Amino acid sequence: MAYEHTKYLANEIGQRIAGSENERLAEQYIFNQFKQMGFETEVQEFTYVRRGAEFKSSNVIAYKPGKSKQQIIVGAHYDSVSVGKGVDDNASGVGVMLETAKVLEKIKTPYSIVFIAFGAEEVGLQGSNYYASKMTEAEIANTISMINLDSLAVGDHMYVHGSAGEDGFLRDQALAIAAKKKIDLQINPGLNPAYPAGTTGDWSDHAPFKRLGIPYAYFEATNWEIGEQDGYDQTADHGGIWHTSNDTLEFIEATYPGRIQKHLTAYSTVLTDLLKFANKTSTAK
Incomplete structure (x- = not known):
């Protein structure tokens, strides 16, 4: 299921540039998928200003x-940049989120789950910033963690990052499940002292929730052992795939046969079990 959603977003809709008609088509596709699962679903509209112009x-x-x-x-952004087709970044994250939601459709999970497809991530985390800004103090206190899914398809290694200390409980549980x-499933080994082992930077949709004091877990596929050891170079052979013309199904499948299927299956499996068995009894808010 994750692969088919990824394929549809990338090949049938194509580039999903923030504020564009294609981004709107992707929004409608995701909305319809959640509605078909029977979830209470809504579209949260917002505007943002970039380079002096207003976008929706x-x-x-x-x-x-x-x-x-x-x-x-559980969040994943659905927009893309203006090169490639946004397979890895981030149709893959949306695909895993939708598959997991479908599998859990009839299963009573320990915690309630808010699935969010964020718009306009590529232009400054606009969607996640807006959502986080509208959370009440009660909602913040009621949220035990935020799980971010971003760029899962093509990196050399699969990772899960998390908050430091006890707040990294979902990262640790994901590692145990894997x-x-x-x-x-690995953690950032901490070769770059700017990013201690098991953590990551504030460049994706987990960041606005982290600033609110909400613990996070963050799934991504990349390679933290090459380049600047900051996770930006995803592959030893081709460097970064995200934000390049190589972020297409054709390139990924020809260059790394079977990798996208392996990654999406693995992430969906781990995320599904994580949401089925998540436990924060010792530090619950």
Whole structure:
């Protein structure tokens, strides 16, 4: 399912530049998928200013009630840049989110889940910043973690990052799930002192929630052992794929046969089990 959603967003819709008609088409596709699953779904419209011009975008929000009213936010941005087709960055994250939502459709999870497809991430995290800015103090206190899915398809290694200390509990639980299922999920090894082991930078949709004091987990595929050791160079052979003309299904599948299917399956498996068994009993808010 994740692969088919990724393929549709990238090949049927194509580039999904923030504020464009194609971004709107992607919003409608994602909204319809969540509605078909029976989730309470809404579109959160917002505007932003860039280079003196005003643009419109939106977040798609789907709510799945759980055993507890405390919630986990799962997010992935659906816009892309103006080169390539945004397969890796970030149709892949949306695909994994939609597959996981479908698998969990009839399963009672420990926590309620808010699935969010963020608009306009590529132009300054506009969607996630807007959503976070509208959260009330009660909603912030009620959110035990935010899980971010960004660029999962093509990097040499699969990673999960997280908050420091005890707030990294979902990262640690994801690692345990992966180990049990023999999935090679790693952490940033901390070779670059600017990014301690197990953490990452504030360049994706987890950042606005981190600033609110909400713990995060962040799934991505890249290679933290090459280049500047900051995760930007995703592959040893071709460097970064995101934000380049190589971010297409044709290039990824020809150059790395089977990698996208392996990654999407692995991430969907880990994320599904993580949401089924998430546990923060010792530090619950």
